[in-house]
Amino acid sequence: MSNFNQPTLQVAQELLGDFLIREIRGKRLVGKIVETEAYIGMKDKACHASKGMTERNKPMFGPAGYWYVYFVYGNHFCLNIVTEKQPSAVLIRALEPIKGMEQMRKNRGRDDLCSGPGKLCQALKIDKSLNNLKACKKNGLWIEKGDNPPFVRAKRIGVDYAGRWADKKWRFYIPNSPFVSRH
DNA sequence: TTATGGATTAGCT
DNA sequence: GCTAATCCATAAA
Numbered sequence: 696m697s698n699f700n701q702p703t704l705q706v707a708q709e710l711l712g713d714f715l716i717r718e719i720r721g722k723r724l725v726g727k728i729v730e731t732e733a734y735i736g737m738k739d740k741a742c743h744a745s746k747g748m749t750e751r752n753k754p755m756f757g758p759a760g761y762w763y764v765y766f767v768y769g770n771h772f773c774l775n776i777v778t779e780k781q782p783s784a785v786l787i788r789a790l791e792p793i794k795g796m797e798q799m800r801k802n803r804g805r806d807d808l809c810s811g812p813g814k815l816c817q818a819l820k821i822d823k824s825l826n827n828l829k830a831c832k833k834n835g836l837w838i839e840k841g842d843n844p845p846f847v848r849a850k851r852i853g854v855d856y857a858g859r860w861a862d863k864k865w866r867f868y869i870p871n872s873p874f875v876s877r878h
Numbered sequence: 879t880t881a882t883g884g885a886t887t888a889g890c891t
Numbered sequence: 892g893c894t895a896a897t898c899c900a901t902a903a904a
Contacts, residue, residue, distance in 0.1 A: 732885070741885070751900055768886045769897025775885085786885055805888095813886050853885050876886095881903075891893080 699776055699830075700759040703783040706776070707733040707867050712841040715790060717819040719835060724798055724819050726790030726809050727841060730868040730875045732851045736781040741857035744782035754827040755782040762836065764816075764826040771813030774821050776830060776838070788812045788852075788866075791874040811876040844869050852878050 699706055710728050717724040734742035743752040743765070754763040755777055763775040763784050775784035790809035792799055799808045799818040809815040816822070821836065828834045848864045855861050868875045 734885070743885080746901085749901070765885085766899060767884055769884090769899070771886050771897095773885060788885085807888095811886070851885075856884085879904080882901085884898105884900100887896090889893105889895090 698760075699778050701779060703733045703735045703778040703785060704865065706778045707731040707785045707865070708846065709843065710776075710785060710787070710838070711846050711867055711869060712844045714793065714839045714841050715787065715815075715819070715836075716839060717795075717821070717836050718832070719820060722795065722798065724795035725793040726815065726819070727793055728787060728789075728838075729791050729872045730787075730789035731866070732786040732788055733783070733865040733867075734775070734786060735783045735865070739857075739863075740860040741851060741854035741863075742783070748782070752782070755784050757827065761827055761829050762825050762834075764821060764823055766823065767813075772816040772822050773812040774816055774825075786812060787815065789868070789875045790815050790818075791872065792818070810874055814876075846870070852876070 710731050713728050715726050744755045748756050759778050761777045774787050777784050792808045803818050808818045830837050846867050847870045849866045851866045
């Protein structure tokens, strides 16, 4: 996946199997993307952009291919890649750790490394300093193409407040992977 | 200036 | 299965 300026559902599906690469002081942490969710436009009540542009969500109103990182529940960061023209993004929910597991384990303080949006941000040291930066090597966080695996689609998680939008099957993951988030 | 609640996680029953 | 923890962004006043 290199062009994020295309329909969000398509980006969310094509990202599965791609590699998320984090480079810190020359050291690389690598994970394969195994779970994503699409948040699409201002009508989608589950999407932060549905309330209009705010200080927090403004990266989604910018160009595709930029990171949208936000803080939730007083504890956790979530990593999204901005897509297409309308304010939309794909939430990266889980990774299969590929490289740099020792460092991830240090960052996390436990063996459960990347099986959730908050977990993978902690494992890869992703925080608001990356917010609204382009996904490229220069910024130390980018995506490289991998093989497209078979996947299934399901309802998004944690958005029950969004009414009928909560029923949209806009979550994609690799079935039977031990690395996807629980629930 | 104050109040509210969340795109979660960890720990416990 | 259930829920406390935790704090920033947002909305209300």
